[in-house]
Amino acid sequence: MSRIADYRQVAPQGTVEIIERLAEKVRGRRVVHVSGGRLGGGPAQILRAAVPILNDLGLDTRWEITGGDSTYYATVRALQAALEGTERVFTQEGVDRYLETNRLNAKKLDLGADFVFAHDVQPASLVTGRTGGRWLWRCHFDCSAPQHGAWTIFRTLVNQFDAAVFSLPQYARRLGVPAYILHPSIDPLSDKNRDLPPRELAVALAALRVVQDKPLLLQVGRFTRGHDPLGVVNAYRIVKKHHDVRLLLAGEAEDDPDSREVLADLREAARGDADITILELPAEAHIQINALQRAATIVLQKSVQEGFEMGAAEAMWKGQPVIGGATSGLAQQVLHDVTGYLVRSVEGAAFRIRHLLNNREQIPRMGAAGREHARRAFLLTRHLLDDLALMVHLTA
Amino acid sequence: MMRATDVPFVFKGCVELRQALDLHALDERELLDGVRAAPPDSIFFHTYGYFLRHRPFTTAFGNDFARWAAVELRDQVLAERLAVVDPFSFPTLDELREDLVTIVQDHVRGTDAVLRLPFARGFHFQQSHLVEVPLGPSARTLREFRDGLARVDASAIYLHMVDARARRGPGAGDFTEWVRASLGMEALAEKFERIDAYLQTLERVRGRLLNLVDAALEEGDE
Numbered sequence: 001m002s003r004i005a006d007y008r009q010v011a012p013q014g015t016v017e018i019i020e021r022l023a024e025k026v027r028g029r030r031v032v033h034v035s036g037g038r039l040g041g042g043p044a045q046i047l048r049a050a051v052p053i054l055n056d057l058g059l060d061t062r063w064e065i066t067g068g069d070s071t072y073y074a075t076v077r078a079l080q081a082a083l084e085g086t087e088r089v090f091t092q093e094g095v096d097r098y099l100e101t102n103r104l105n106a107k108k109l110d111l112g113a114d115f116v117f118a119h120d121v122q123p124a125s126l127v128t129g130r131t132g133g134r135w136l137w138r139c140h141f142d143c144s145a146p147q148h149g150a151w152t153i154f155r156t157l158v159n160q161f162d163a164a165v166f167s168l169p170q171y172a173r174r175l176g177v178p179a180y181i182l183h184p185s186i187d188p189l190s191d192k193n194r195d196l197p198p199r200e201l202a203v204a205l206a207a208l209r210v211v212q213d214k215p216l217l218l219q220v221g222r223f224t225r226g227h228d229p230l231g232v233v234n235a236y237r238i239v240k241k242h243h244d245v246r247l248l249l250a251g252e253a254e255d256d257p258d259s260r261e262v263l264a265d266l267r268e269a270a271r272g273d274a275d276i277t278i279l280e281l282p283a284e285a286h287i288q289i290n291a292l293q294r295a296a297t298i299v300l301q302k303s304v305q306e307g308f309e310m311g312a313a314e315a316m317w318k319g320q321p322v323i324g325g326a327t328s329g330l331a332q333q334v335l336h337d338v339t340g341y342l343v344r345s346v347e348g349a350a351f352r353i354r355h356l357l358n359n360r361e362q363i364p365r366m367g368a369a370g371r372e373h374a375r376r377a378f379l380l381t382r383h384l385l386d387d388l389a390l391m392v393h394l395t396a
Numbered sequence: 397m398m399r400a401t402d403v404p405f406v407f408k409g410c411v412e413l414r415q416a417l418d419l420h421a422l423d424e425r426e427l428l429d430g431v432r433a434a435p436p437d438s439i440f441f442h443t444y445g446y447f448l449r450h451r452p453f454t455t456a457f458g459n460d461f462a463r464w465a466a467v468e469l470r471d472q473v474l475a476e477r478l479a480v481v482d483p484f485s486f487p488t489l490d491e492l493r494e495d496l497v498t499i500v501q502d503h504v505r506g507t508d509a510v511l512r513l514p515f516a517r518g519f520h521f522q523q524s525h526l527v528e529v530p531l532g533p534s535a536r537t538l539r540e541f542r543d544g545l546a547r548v549d550a551s552a553i554y555l556h557m558v559d560a561r562a563r564r565g566p567g568a569g570d571f572t573e574w575v576r577a578s579l580g581m582e583a584l585a586e587k588f589e590r591i592d593a594y595l596q597t598l599e600r601v602r603g604r605l606l607n608l609v610d611a612a613l614e615e616g617d618e
Contacts, residue, residue, distance in 0.1 A: 014531070014549025018409045021529035144515060169416035169520035181414040181522065306516060328516045336467075389411035389527040 002049065002189050003056045004384075010188045011381040019381065022388035023057035026395060030113040030133075031061040036076065036122030038065060040283055041309075042140050042184075043119040049187035049380050050387070057388075064109045066123045068101035080121045082150030083143045095153060099125050115391055118161070127160045134394050137161045140184065142171040142306040142328075162394065167308040168328050180390060183332060185383035186310050186317060186374070191286035193317055196294060204291035208279065215245045215357060218296035220289055220315075223251045223262045223280075226305030228325065230262070231346045233269045233276065235302070238350035240275070243357045250279040250292055293318045297363065298356055301334075302349055303327050312340075313378035316370030321363055323352045333378065339370035401578040404534035405541055405570075408556070409549040410526045412448055414441075419521040423510045424474065427461065428500045430521055436489045437523035443483040443492060444562045445524060447593065448554045456595055459483070461496065464519045469511055474503045482594045484561060528555065538579060542609045545571075550598040557601055558593050571605065584612050 008016045031054060035043050047063055054061040075094035082088040102125040111126065112133070118124050119138045127135050137158050143166075146154075151173065158164055159176040166172040172179045186193050196204070205212070217236060221227040229249050236247040249266065263278070270276040281288055293299060299315035301324040308329030312322045316333065322340035324330035334340045341352040356363055376382070417438060421427040431439070442460035450456065457463035458479040466475035477499050486492040504510065531548050535541035556570040569588065576585035587608045593601055 012549070014409065014547070014552075017531060018411065018529055018549055018551070021409070021531065022411065022527070025529070166416065169414075169522055170420075170516050170518065172416045172418075174418045179416040181416055385411050386413065389413045392527050393413050393525050 002053060002187075004053050006189055007053075007379075007381050010375070011379060012376055015381050015385065019384050019388060020057065022385065022392055023054075023059065025392045026114075026388065027058035029059055029115065029391065029395075031059050031115045031117070031391075032064060032111055032113040033061070033117045033119065034064045034066060034109070034111070034123040034126060035119040036066060038063070043138065045187075046185060046380075046383065047119075049190060050384065053380075053384065054387075057384075062110070062113075064111070064123075066102060066105040066109070066126070068097075068105070071097045072101040076122045079150055079154065080141070082147035083121065083154060084141050085145045085147065087147055088150070090150075099128070102126050103129060115394070117165075121154075124154070124157050127157060130160070134163075134391075135161045136390075136394075137164045139164060139166050139171070140308070142168075142308075143173055144171050144306075146173070163390075165390070168332065170328055171306075171308075182383065182386045182390070183378065184308055184310055185378050185380045186313050187380045188317060192290050193314055194290070196287070196290055200287075201291050201294060204287055205295055208288055208292070210248065210277075210292065210295055211246070212295060214275070215243065215297040216295055217245055217247045217298055217300060217353065218250070218292055218315075219248075219300040219302065220250045220292065220311050221301065221303070221309070222254065223249075223259045223266065224305075225258070225262060226303060226307070227251075228302045228304045229266050230269060231304070231349070232300055232302050233266065234346045235300075235349035235353065236276070238347070239353045239357070242354060244275075245297075245353075245357070246275045246277070248277045248279065248292065248296075250281055250289065252281055252283055252285075289314075290318075293320060296320055298323060298353055299340075300349065300353075301325065301330060302343070303330060308332070310378065313374050316340075316367075317374040317378075319364070319367035319371045321356060321366035321370060323349055323356075333373075335369070335373060339366055339373050398537045398539060399579050399581075400536045402536075403574075403578040404536045405544070405574045405578070406534045407531045407544050407548045407552050408528045409531045409551045410528050410555045410559070411551070412445065413525045413527055414522050415524065417521045417523060420515070421519040421521075422515065423512045424465075424469065424471070424500060424504050424507065425510060427464075427519055428497065428504055430519065431461070431493060431496050431500060434493075434521050435523060436493075438521050439489050439493050439496070440562065441522055441524045443481070444558055447558050447596075447598065448551065450597060458595060461500075461519070468513055468517045468519075471503075471511070474500070477503060484592075484594050526555070526559065538575070538581070538584075538609060538613060541575075542606065542613065545602065545605060545609065550602065553598040553602050553605075557591070557605075558598075561593065581612065584608060 051063045075098040078088040078090040106126050106129040114133045116135045117138050163178045165180045219232045293315045299320045299322045301312045303325040306327050312333040315322050322334050324334040326342040326344050336342045343349045421430045446459045462475045462478035465471050535544050560569045572585050572588040575581045
């Protein structure tokens with residue numbers, strides 16, 4: 001289990017000292033994080049790393065999860081999608097089941113704490129039964145343009161918290177409580193991001209059958225339209241006319257019909273080209289993704305949909321230049337012309353790939369700048385600084 | 397014999413806790429309205445606060461307004477006019493705000509059409525709360541001050557040199573006041589006052605402070 005002292009080797013000078021001094025101000029306070037599950041990325045990935053360290057720092061920190069029946073989960077999914085701007089139909093019966101199930105969850109969970117962080121939609125209505133402490137709604141997604149009906153339901157819940165926390169100011173909504181801004185982070189000591197010894201790296205790549213005889217273009221991300229894997233294939237085809245490269249698209253295998261359709265389209269597009277590899281990986285393939293990001297020549301993150309996924313920061317931490325879609329989350333991570341490039345089209349992506357392949361000396365230079373940017377702005381240590389500062393501020 | 401003081405210098409670091417405001421600009425006219433309406437802490441965040449966030453490997457714009465004009469609006473003229481606004485040259489935030497308003501207003505009056513951006517690329521006004529924490533052992537001599545200065549997190553340089561000057565006036569600063577009042581080193585205090593923190597990275601400001609302290613230590617002027 002990681003301890004805060006382990007992070008001195010990777011955090012900027014002086015950061016761990018500030019974390020420890022901030023923690024002294026809230027030492028002994030009870031903190032509860034409540035989320036919808038312990039697996040996967042997003043909030044779960046951050047909490048897996050942060051909760052043990054907050055305990056190591058002297059805060060009594062627990063992590064609870066809520067659950068319910070199929071109607072409960074269906075309503076949560078519909079509410080979340082609607083808050084993200086997708087048109088969804090949900091019934092009053094479903095909403096009532098969501099509220100009632102969380103009333104039951106509240107009776108089962110120990111929510112007595114000085115700070116209660118409810119992550120995203122699933123545990124949010126627990127706030128209706130709050131008894132004490134400061135309650136914060138941590139929203140990890142973009143809810144700047146929600147479906148009106150969903151927001152009408154949800155706004156009354158959010159306004160019962162003491163504050164909301166968003167990843168970017170443009171993701172926030174008009175609220176009756178303060179809205180703080182905290183970027184997400186990556187854990188530099190996790191299997192997904194830690195240094196890999198050469199032998200471990202070689203073994204991981206061999207198991208994935210990755211051949212390193214040519215420059216490797218890599219995109220890691222879900223197989224969805226929002227991540228534009230087909231656009232990446234089209235950019236690769238433009239580049240391929242001039243450079244003998246390989247393209248590897250890696251992502252988590254998902255069951256939903258949209259992902260299956262995209263994956264089928266992708267396989268069709270890649271048919272007959274031995275230099276394109278599509279890898280479906282399980283959710284726990286952290287070392288494999290780590291190895292792929294280290295083996296890549298250029299990493300792509302060609303998202304066309306808003307969101308603050310951390311693939312670019314992960315690649316930058318491994319010293320790779322990143323060509324990313326010009327979304328708000330990626331614009332925070334990829335500093336255009338410094339740590340990589342932001343692009344708005346397939347042609348733009350192809351142009352920047354060709355530019356880097358023709359000017360190879362820029363690749364390590366951008367990679368080094370990216371690693372320093374990630375070190376200062378997107379490591380777990382920065383996240384802990386923000387979380388602790390928020391608790392100190394709310395206590396003052 | 398090294399001078400020691402009974403009033404030790406306590407280095408403090410800070411964390412900038414950001415807060416979103418429900419105030420957004422999607423074009424230059426809305427930027428004008430926003431600069432007029434934003435609370436003083438927001439003007440502070442987007443001007444002085446820029447120096448806490450600016451990194452040596454990124455392009456310097458001087459403040460968030462100039463950066464947005466250059467990167468999102470692609471209006472290089474407005475970006476250049478805003479970039480040269482040196483917040484340290486204004487005695488109050490109201491006067492700094494007035495200068496920003498005048499620049500944007502004059503620019504908008506001379507422009508036929510303004511580009512309107514999607515919400516995600518707009519200027520989103522924020523403000524911040526600085527949460528301060530004491531760092532490391534305190535300094536009673538110039539040598540101890542030098543050791544602490546070399547080691548502390550860069551946010552301490554911001555707090556003692558940039559934030560202190562912004563709150564108390566140009567040339568001031570916690571380092572200056574301590575070496576003058578507690579160590580009685582007037583010459584060194586005057587040299588600290590002349591350090592221009594505008595458009596410098598915090599590490600460069602630290603380097604210049606260390607050079608001045610090292611010179612004072614070598615001259616035995618401590």
